[in-house]
Amino acid sequence: MKIFRKALSILMMFVLTSSLCQAQVENYCLRLSQGGSVNCGPMPELDGLSSFTVQLWFNADQWTEGATLLSRGDDLSVTLGKANIINVKMRGTTFSAKSNDFVAGKWIPLMILSTANATQVFVDNTSVRTLSMSRKQPETGASFIIGGDNYIGRIDEIRLWSAELSSEYEYFTHTTLNKWVPQLSDLVAYFKFDQPWCDNIVDYKPLFDTKAQNNHHGILSSTGASREKVTDNSEGLPYLLMGGYTETKRFFDSAIEVDKYLLSNDLIILGLQSYSDGHVKPHTSNDHATVRNGTYLENYKTTKFTGVISLNGSLNSYIRCPETVFSPSNGFTIETWICIDEWQEGAYIFKKENTNVGKGFSVRLGSESSRELIVRIDGREYFFTNTLRTGSWAHLAITPGSGDNALICNVTGRTIGPNAKSDADKNVIPSDMSGMSLSIGLNLNAKFDETMIWNYTHSFDEIAKHRNGTIAMPGPDKKLNNDLMWTNLAWYRYDYPDDLGFDFYSQDEWRNIMARCYDGYTGYKIRISVKDHDGWQSTIADANKRKIFAADLAKESKYYDGVELDMEWMDGLQTNLGLLADEILAVLPKGKTFMISHHQYGAYQFPKNKINKLDGYTFQQYGPQGGWESIGAFKNGYNAFINYGYPKDKIYLSYATTLTNGFINGKYGRAPIGYNWGIIGEDYVPATNGERESGTWSDNKGTYTFYFSGPVNVYNRAKFVRDNQIKGLFYWDLVNDLSPSHKYCLARNANYALNANVDPRVESVTPNYPTAINKVVLDKNEKAVLDNNAATYDLQGRRINPSANYRGIVIQNGKKIMK
Template identity: 25%
Template sequence: MKKNLFLMGMAAMTLASCTNEVLKVADMHTIGFDAFVGNTTRAVTEVKTLNNFYVFGKYCTDNTSFDGQIFNNELNTSTYYWHTGNYYRFGAYADGEAGQIIDASYDATSQKLTFPNYTPSDDKDLVAAVSSADAVSGIPSTPVSLSFSHMLSQVGFTFNTELKNYTLAIRDIKIKKAIKTATGIYEDGNIKWDGNAEADVAYTYDDIANLAGETSSKASQFKLVIPQQLPTDETSKVTVSFTASISGGGMSQEATKSFELELASPGEGGWKPGFRYNYTATINGDNITNMEIIEFKPEIDNWEDGNTTEIAPQKIISSYVRPNFYETDRVYTESMNACNDLIFMTASPYANGDIYFETPDNTATFTESGVTATDEFNGKKGVMHFDGTGEMNAGHGLLNSATKGVNQFTFATWIYLDEWTSGATLFSKAASSGNNRTSLTLGETEGNLIFRINDQTATLSNSNIVPGKWIHIAMTYGNKGTLRLYVNGDDASATSGTISVNELPFMQTETKLGKGLKGYIDEAYFNFLPLGGGDIRTIMNAEGKLSYKSWNICKTQAYWTFDKENPGKDNHTWVTILNDLRTKLNPGIKLRIGIASGGWQVMCDSPAARQKFANNVKNVLETYNLDGVDLDFEWPANNEGAFNTYNQTVIAVRSAIGYDYTFSVSLHPVSYKMSLEAAKVVDFISIQAYGPSPNRFPISQFKADAQAVLAWGFPKDKIVMGVPFYGVTKDGTKSTEAYWNFVQNNLVTSTSQNEVTYKGKLFIYDGADAIREKTRYTMEQGMAGMMSWDLATDVTLSHEYSLLKAMLKEIPAQPQ
């Protein structure tokens, strides 16, 4: 379950003591840790500051074997040193404050901590974490981040009564047939326990006395218990037994009754790690004198925050990751892991409430007959055969954005024609009604291809396009209707007819391939750009192993290699990029989807569309195991009326996704008057306190913008102030450039610098000192945290001019 609270921050620690060194002491940089623990509780002896905990550490040079040993179930105050050239993995735990489990073990390959035959004790709050670090190219600039999770559950009981003149006592409270001792496993953020239920008593609670009179409700203690499913079969049900006694009020003797009742499961999964379960019941005189059954109602809650004088809520450090920049190595792993909230900016709303993805998942389907996946044909492996009666459906996501058709693209494929069939489709997309359509088909005679937009056609001709051999065909469209044909990687254009349409019609319909075709297709491909010959040849020679590290190739919209095991698989989607990104993140970092602009206004204005959108957001979060969503709809006019349907959409989204997911909206000083009702349902509001106007950059304006949103009524603990990692032209023309470009061109020479001349234009930006000042002000105001746009436009975290590093220096309890 996605917890809707950020982790609690702990202060950084300096490690001082000495042990026998396992690694050669070359660079004399100690391995340090930054520990964060999830919500703690007052009901048991709590892990608060984690000054001491136990650590396992392994290392290797191949990022696979991890056969080198450093920390071996040792206190974090032991001293070891980084050694360049190695990959490191760490497992850590605390059984109460600095409690050691002698037989605990750690498998670095699977990132798994194991705690054999563990029995909870109320004075020991068991927490665990794993992490990794990379010293291959240099010493890490920050301590190892450890985000600890609670391994146990809590269970307690609350008894209510309406008795006024009597005294009620509850004694001998016991949970029976529950698991008390088990082996716990913490594996890369996932927790599971394996053990056998007790035959009788598993957990015993303190008595509750003097319930009644002025006190009509009283809770038992909460106990730490093993997380577990609650069986439903009669012989294995977990039960609670207790004795209730009533006295006083003129009674001649005490009335007593013993109960043993089933403990109902609070939901799917039973008692889960990190959650507290409170069972409530009402007891009155009739329950005892007339022997009525008492039924318990379980209530679920996250563990309470610890003492806020010792543990402050962790500040939000949020930033955006754009998929294309991630794929081209402009988003650095160490920068992502320095944040605790990442927004994967990849989607937009259609006007009808569907969700458009910049790199769509075009998993294809095929008609039941007429199309066959083939292991090999004439030297090519994994191909699709079309017999003229079937077709391939590539889904809705191609050849359009969220609001219009594309004005440029590339289509490419290998093709082997059994015979020439006039009108056979290489690809086509047509509106469900009307004349809007686009297609590339075989012409009436061999060697001729017909490209169509609506009623306009152009002929692309080449004598090599004939049956009986494998041919690579690529067609590009762009530059106001310019068409080019590439055959076997060579520019082979010969055109007739006119295409005066500068963009394809907007059609939210399927793209089809192969209708009427008799022959084979392999490595079919779409790209958002009109590629040149070099890129066309890269695609032609990829043999199913295409790299997306170049800017042009990362714009790939679909790539099917037709492997027989999964012939419809699209090899390049927002999901494949997301899953690769996940492998780079340390446990505990929230990864959310960003949904921006598109047809947001029309969608919000339609009750049916906004409800459809809300339901689609929920489906995306659940399907792809995301931690939440950020909405960046730019921009309503800055008045209550203009925000009306925006507010309703925000409320609809929260209603659909519930409170297990983190939900934020991104507003701007020129557009922030969302209703306070809508503000209540989001976890935080990020304020884009930056361009594109240069007058947004001075610190005085930043402060004024922060005070304006506070004056509107937004709570300060829901405000995340945004800063830019880019610059804008000082003359107000609103051209933008990445800060990364300024640094790479050696234009930044000081942390206090805020202006550069780049490509003949004067740009204003926030240098490192300005970022620190804005962050410091935000922290002094008690706001929730900081947001940046975006990680791709900053330099690496280890660089002396890194803006993210400057921000971190002003945020409490964060890696420095």
């Protein structure tokens, strides 16, 4: 029984396909033509400050003296001066800064950093002017305005801080910000401009800080202000891939928190297994059923049932499960909600039997007068009376019992044993059913919901939980016993009208659970990766098996943005791998990406004439043997890849959150552990030179030394990728990293150099400015025309709701009069 509504069902179906429409976030800026501006409301957080920081990127179409980049009344402004000069007004002082970089037609990263006794102007993190200064910023109620006063050009990445910004992460000049930025409490407003679907400009500060009471969302002027995609600043502010691996085999006990996912814009799921016959299959069960002539109903007889399948026996309708469904060896539970429309003696609720019914399992309708169900197991029949009623919903569960009741029929909590005419055999576990498929609702007129098939015997208490909609499901921050994954449950909820046979206890659903961590966010992709098998080199040497492999992979790519091959130990020229890539490219659906994973140690000799056919190559620069942890080894690997012939936009570099093997006295002691296994204690201090680090960990066999790449090392890797505009940086794996709330979380530190740009999607904003006096902008009649979309304030800072009778603020003889 479900209490979910149609909206939830539609949302879940959207999750199945939403990432397929995503692209990694694209960089947008503010485009201003003459007179265009953005009003960001009063910004009293700057009042009275002596230490604060202003950052922005700008690119002027023409260098017009007096053109304003940004301003706040008469107390703060940044304007273009004469050639190679900008003028700054702040803290009661007007001064100039000169740089040869101050020219039109060029993206310029500008920072004004003010401390208690001085103010500096930086261009690309280099100081070009220092001025002694002792005054504080005047208090004013004027609005913060971007543009206006003849500025024609583009502006990007405006950040206002209420303190001196630390240089620890190079002022974040060449990357964007996320909520983990160390000085978040000092961030007053942040305008990134990467929300092209929003009518106005989003202030990211309240997106990062949910406790923020106000915002500074900007209102675009009616003309002269718009967004524009940035295509010419990839060197200064690159938007690249930041990937993270996870593995479905450990999904139940991994408990990966949502914030870990959001630090990766490229989620790579190691979820497919290759086999020696050429086939590729999911790591974990993926038992979607085929539905014949079934009809989706939003609900039936009660709104407690939403997403119901209707079967009509006269139309030969049924649900056919894969052969892998229901193959018990020690126990089983088979259960469903069912409403029989017409009692048809001999019609099957469940049937998985051979043609002579000597082997297999089935549940069919018997005599209607006694409301009889007949369960047949390997030809032996067990009869149950007073079970289901025509026209009424009931929850039916069949499971092994004990003693005289070796088989139990449970109907909505009522336990019914087999009657006297039943077979006396107490062995109720079906024998081998290989080659057979389970059918549900064969020749039956009925409605079904919440059908579950287990190779596991559940207690009556557990069945009651299932009946009431409670089932142990994995999820972020939710750690379960990994053994649950292998109970081989198939769960048909019939919630997707276009995919009625979808298995909700499947690898595709694990993918959906991960995808839901990105709900409300944009800029991510989800890909599926194939694991190798022993002797895989021989497998792909067979032309027919390559075709089988490619066809299976194309099929399994259905719910993913792309595919990857993670085939280990590829020594020598990979001719056959190149031939396999050809087969995959020939059948992979349009729009899916295709990458291959390589190792740094030397196994990356993919055929040079085919390198550009693929979207990229994930280079694994880590391993249990060690030797890959230093930043020097990382850069040496990149140089080797370049020298072999890989273009930098195909090279996807990496780090690991797993450590090396553990060593005792220089000798192997145990397999790798995770970075989050406690090796980072309270007294841990990262190696500031970014070289490989070591730590110790103990068990009952001894104390081991492990080697790893620490947070500074990982930051430097991301910086190297950013500075060289390489394809991206990924890591293995999400499970073994520290929580993003920990300052030494590796993915968090990588994002400090190269942000993943997985941002909340904002389609509209409602300004909620701090109380202050709003800057008055006059029209030709000396009236401030109200924008119905903007928050407006009176002289006491009270919010004004515009009306047809309100004309604005009139200036008469220097006095402001409400009218």
